[in-house]
Amino acid sequence: MAGRRVECLWKHHVMEQLKQRDRVQCQAFEEIIHQYNRLLERSDLQVVFSERLQTEKYEHQNRHDLSPGVEGSRSDSLQQEMAQMRIKHQEELTELHKKRGELAQSVIELNNQIQQKDKEIQSNEAKMQEYQHQISHLEGECRDLRNSLADLERANQTLRDEYDALQITFSALEEKLRKTTEDNQELVTRWMAEKAQEANKLNAENEKDTRRRQAKLQKDLADAAKEPLPIEPDDDIEVLSEDAGKATGETSPSRQTSRTPSRRASQPPPAGLLDSISNIFGRRSVNSFGSSPESAEVPSACADVRVPSTALHIFDAHDGEVNAVRFSPGSRLLATGGMDRRVKLWEVVSGRCEPKGALTGSNAGITSIEFDSAGSYLLAASNDFASRIWTVDDFRLRHTLTGHSGKVLSARFLLDYTRIVSGSYDRTLKLWDLRSKVCMKTVFAGSSCNDIVCTEQCVMSGHFDKKIRFWDIRSESIVHELELLGRVTSLDLNHDRTELLSCSRDDLVKIIDLRSNAVRQTFNAQGFKCGSDFTRVTFSPDGSYVAAGSADGVLYIWNVLTGKLDKTLDNGHSSAINSVSWSPSGVYVASVGKGNKAVLWSDM
16 A cells, blocks of 8 residues: 555656646747737738739729720729728738748747757656656565565564563573472471481480490499409500509509590591581492492502602603593503593503503593593593493493583592492583493582592582582482682592592692591692693592692692692693692602693602
């Protein structure tokens, strides 16, 4: 309708312009044409009048010929009149011819003007046709634009409807999330209260049991003091004699010293939540082979830990950045993982790393490496959303664990070695059963998990949101959270699993006492800077030293006992150090960095 209305308007406008031009041009020539028509009429009258005079003259002559005598006088008068009339007519005819010439000149000029006007009309018509063509073209473009506008309006309306629907869905999901969060918070509060009650009950029972044992021990010691036995003196008799001396009121330095540890052992564990965490760390179950997993996993403290002082061997480990390094339990093999999608095994011989083989099968870069306690299997996490297990002897890929929706940044064996925990960039932790090769549990952590360490029933994870979370595997819940000042990049446990080592992007390395669940020591140094979100640090085998690599390629070693920086080694790497591993024998330290180099350190 709008198009037809516009078309009618411009047509009406053109017609009005033509009528206006016709009126203006006709009005200019209307008087001339009228005078010309009058002259033509007068000329016609003169011609008729002349013919009429000729006719009368001819008749009069005929009559004169017929009667010359009778009408002689009349003919003279008539001739005089005719002469006068002829003169008059001649004058009028001359005047008419003169006017006719003027009018003819005017007609010629008017014809010239008409021709010019015709040319102008033709030019205007050509312009009109051109303008008409442009109007047609513009009308087509307008139709196309109107169609495009209509399509855009329909698409916009569709998008608006979809946005409204998504907004409604989002509001519903947000409300559901809020309710779920409230329910979860309520459940966590109730669970924490129940755990606190259980811990208090357990503490009360422990105190009662301790008092009963002390009373029984005092009674037995009193009985033994009353009835001395004639046997060889040894450690047990020495304890009895000391307690007998206590009963008789005697004291000595040796007795005082011997009683001190026994008092510490008899002290009850801390109450509340910290006690439940300590129970998780301390509880051990017997595996299928009849031995404790702790005895299988945790080696005795190494007595010959050497603080490295020189780079024994610098070698090209991978074709690109190297992300992970780990010694085997026997310190005979060194494993490295890089962005070239391979795990390489190196045999440590006389202070050098000789290539032994490569483990392939990953589709992306390796992020973390771990051996089992026997050194028979190697677990590696990678950026292709999977974790893999190889056998070290034949380099064969045994298991591929897929299920994460983001790159896997860390994977660890649990202490029974039939289960694996993996942490991913998708903010989840997954528990895998190697016997059934399935994911047993998935826990949403709320933040990207950068590193993991495990005890038998507790998993400690370091996250991008600056928090260390302690998880109870049995209940899939957070036992405790500890927030640091920077993003957590690395976690490590000491040999007896009582202290947790952490590194964060605030350039601080901290030791956390798992019995009190508090930061016990903090290490930093001028020039030390954490190079990435995945920088790995390590304890020495006896827990006396801490080794960490800096963004400037310098290896820093702190003494845990003194809390001071022991050494800095800067003659190995030219780029940031990504990971450090201390050999279980205490002799070697290996480090890898953003370049393709790996360095073997020692004090030799």
